Amino acid sequence: MSPQRMETARVDALAAPLPELLRLEHVSKRFGGVQALDDVAFDIRQGEVVCLAGENGCGKSTLIKVISGVHPPEPGATIFFDGRPVHDLSPARARSLGIQVIWQDLALFPEMSVAENIAFERNLGGRPHLVHYDAMRKEAARILERLGVRIDLDKHVRELSIAQRQLVAIARALVADARLVFMDEPTASLSRAETEALLAIVRRLSGEGISVVFVSHRLAEVLDVASRVTVLRDGRLVGTFPAAGMTQAKLTELMTGRTFDHSVRPPAEMTTPPVIGVEALSRAGEYEDISFEVHAGEILGLTGRLGAGRTELALTLFGMTQPDSGRIVMNGRELQLRSNRDAIDAGIAYVSEDRLSLGLVQPQSIASNTTVAVLDRLVDRLGLLSPSRHRVLVDEWIGRLKVKIGHANDPVSTLSGGNQQRIVLAKWLATGPKFLILDCPTVGVDVGARAGIFEIVSELAKAGMAILLISDEIPEVYFNADRILHMRDGRIVESFVPSQTTIERMERAIHA
């Protein structure tokens, strides 16, 4: 960012309205049978923050891919940048215009160092030339400092946590002299503090005259940071609205065409025996002295700040790691889980928080991803896979979870992020578990689908399943769990019953 440009931006800010940076009209995009975008218009001014909102699969990421030159739009689209028409938009051309994207799936290079990922821009460009590793390191260090985060520059990206990868992706987009930054769900796996820091960065970028298009399913964030909201539904433009005066409820209605009511689960008397009990479970450096029970039909919430040891605990319950001491008892019988296979056999299912790398086999079809965990039940008398049973099961779960798909044989990678998350859920529900662990099941899932997922979860509980719901979004556990445990530094410190407390009180207790 040159000081000159900063100067102009400030002058412009005083002399509102700001000049327009990008305008799109009549943008459509088809993928085979799916109309991902249908005659959409979009515009953004210099230094403005605009949010793109809409349900899963409504075309937000596709719109970003069109603007960044990854997918050409159907003929008839017009694109103006800085008031000039742009034809032949390619990724390189988009970058030369100053368009940068933080991709929903991050699109990082896992085998490369953090420094090289952040400054990979330097390896691009017309003519081959020498690689300057020192300059890359310096640049990466500078940008991380600007973001106020510390990540070892020499580590491989594959060794980083999801949140750290997200930060690397953000840093990469800011390294170049960007004029327009797209952030496709950048906060999906960030903690509250990291999210706050990111929103502060967004505001600072905007102050420097850089425009930001922000996509998030956390509507509070959206309204907090944006000046306008562009809403898409089923690939069509619903409209663009000023953020001032917009409420979450109103936005939800625009996105889904429906209204939702929020109420806590009625207090329930747990008379059923516990399905699973954990007694004084400890694992050095991860969690300590954890005891709880989950009854049939109960949804137990588990929350706490990032780093509290929630996922570590879940991995032990799913047999992926072994505890140092303590017992896990299921239906009165002590479990010895040596692997996740044992856990699956015992009737435990785990929906992980990282669907992109762990939950799904990306190039495989939607259908085979749905049934991969239950293949042994789909065989006929001869031991061969029965296509008809396979079909029935796939159709059932895709229907029950309302997954928006083109065809069940398409690769799962063609689904929008939120729909992929539903397939992960379908995969595990198909195993018919007695104890279901949901680890941040709605990361990147829109409001409508969240409601849909929790409707299903609530039905599963009613049918007698015991459910452990892990989430760092307090409203999520508050509105959907019967009882909530608060974990901090590897220990359970408190327990809440939603009908006997308020959400504010919980927030204070957890974020204090």
Added chain:
Amino acid sequence: MLERFGIGKTEGWLLLVIALICLFLSLTTDTFATLVNICDILNYSSVNIIFAAGLLVVLVAGGIDISFAVGASVVQYLAVSLLIWMGGGNWALGFALAIVIGFGLGALNAALIYHFRIISIIVTIATFNLFFGLLMFFTSGVSIYDLPDWLSRRVILFEHETSVGWAEITLPVLVMAVVVFATWLLLRRLTVGRQLFAMGDNTEGARRLGINLGAMHYLAYGWLGGCAGLAGLMQAHYAQEVVPNALYGRELEVLAAVVLGGARLGGGRGTLLGAILGLMLISITQNGLNLLGISPYAFRMIVGFIILVAISLSGERMGLLSIGRRHVKAAGASR
């Protein structure tokens, strides 16, 4: 610490194993640790190391190639026939022809893989059969023995008389050094090399950055083709004859060595040092078995065994086995 010199975990292991084997052979034979034998190993390995450098480029770019060794035979035959037809030629012409024809064969693979979107292993199995079939069909398996003079005359770069005979370093070693340097330059120091890594690491990510994936395919397979051409020429020079099926089967030996050296099938990871060490390990083992008077049939068996042991010790197991472990690691690291 060692990482600074490009010696990672895999390279460290390989160095250790090579050192142990060398120690063992020095103690059990009196010919292994002689200058003559060491020069022999070097001369003999040069051709394979040239192949390995080329193959590494394709592997890091996320592809695989089975056809390069028979491709090198095609280059040998074509280049030598052309040179004879032109009345002899010289080294410059020989190198130019070998590189150009080799590049052409590689570019054919690249075109099929990129433009027709067929996966590389299928394409190169097909071209492997195509190249070999055509070669045997048109040559009827007949070898060329009277090479041009300049090609059959041994070029000695260094010689030294010892009590057990002459120790010599010949031209293939120099060519190998040049190829290794050029490949190192490409993969580590040039931006296009980093783009190759990027493509192998995350193809979609590379595409979204605007990396020209078509050009990267031609570069990777063309580079391997060019290396294979040079290796073919050097092999003809070393053996002083062109036998159509002389290099048949070499592809798996080289592939195994490069993977042993830490290159990941699937792309994005691999080092030149690792590839060379992997190859040296196999060459030294072969040489040792020879010196110990063990049947050459034992060689393949032992090579297979070494690869299994080395890969399971290196902690970089590929495929399904490591998924569970990575899961725990990734989640564990995320706190």
